[in-house]
Amino acid sequence: MKFSNLVCAAALALAGTAASAQESLSVGVTTTGVPFTFIDTSTQDPTGAMVDLAAAIAEDIGRTPEFEVMQFSGLIQGLKIGRIDLISAGMFATDTRKEVVDFSQTVYSYGDAMFVAADDETEYAIDDLEGEVVGAQIGTTFADQLQAMGTFSEVKLYDSLVDIMRDVQLGRIKAGFGDKPIIGYQIAQNPQLGVRLVEGYEPMGMGQVALAVSKENPELLEQVNASISEMKESGELEDIFGKYGL
Known part of the structure; x- marks a missing residue:
């Protein structure tokens, strides 16, 4: 009887564990x-x-x-x-x-944005960057679209937007591309990043989140x-x- 109770208790404990995991x-x-x-x-x-x-x-x-x-x-x-x-x-x-x-x-739906160094006042169109080095986050649709264009000297891929912003600010790449609401929020919250959104930029496309x-x-x-x-x-x-x- 005691063994039976132990078996039942063990079974209930296992069932409880499975339920919690589920x-x-x-x-x-x-x-x-x-x-x-x-x-x-x-x-x-x-x-x-x-x-x-x-x-x-x-x-x-x-x-x-x-x-x-x-x-x-x-x-x-x-x-x-x-x-x-x-x-x-x-x-x-x-x-x-x-x-x-x-x-x-x-x-949610939104498009991409282009950003450049804060002291670069030119309002670029994407065609203006032909032959330049630009950056995008690895695994994003923006990176795929930029590479497919074939007009840049290089499309550098990064793990994070912060890394792209650093290289844009330091002049290592001409411009960066990424999610407009994310970039806009980060620049608004952290002006010291040293980059700005390019006004009037036409997104490569709209995406559905x-x-x-x-x-x-x-x-x-x-x-x-x-x-x-x-x-x-x-x-x-x-x-x-x-x-x-x-």
Whole structure:
């Protein structure tokens, strides 16, 4: 009888452990996507519009979010190997990415921006940079588009926008390209970066930001989409992005 009780207790403990693991939702975010995803320096916790959105979705579907900070270029691989369950970053739902992951409905749209050194007053068009060295973040659609143009002497690839801004400010490259809301927010918050947005620049294209899940997890995708639809209808989605000036 005592042995039977021990077996039952062990079984219940294992079941409880499994249930707890099932209730968690591992979310991949980056530290360089201000104001979409970044680290709050006062708490050292991930924060931003896409972090708040993922937390709200997790709560809505009855799971506990666990945020995993990763390089942007490693997010999709992390999803494919099961390291994370969900990507919630300023990531565009492109056709190429759709071949390997599934995206939710669109939550935000924006285009790219060009930035140059703060003391460079020229309002460049992209064609004006023919033969120059420019920079973009590795793994982004902007990097792919710039390389496909074939008009630059080099398209240098970087892990973060901060690294691109440093090299633009130091004159190592002529201009940098990246997410307009992220660049605009960082420049507004940190004038000492020594770069500025090029006014009147026409984006190479507009992108649709969405959350991503594994193709092996259609149930989670359905839950995420249902939650987003409810937030759009209630106005909660607009409030989340509005909190960060988006």
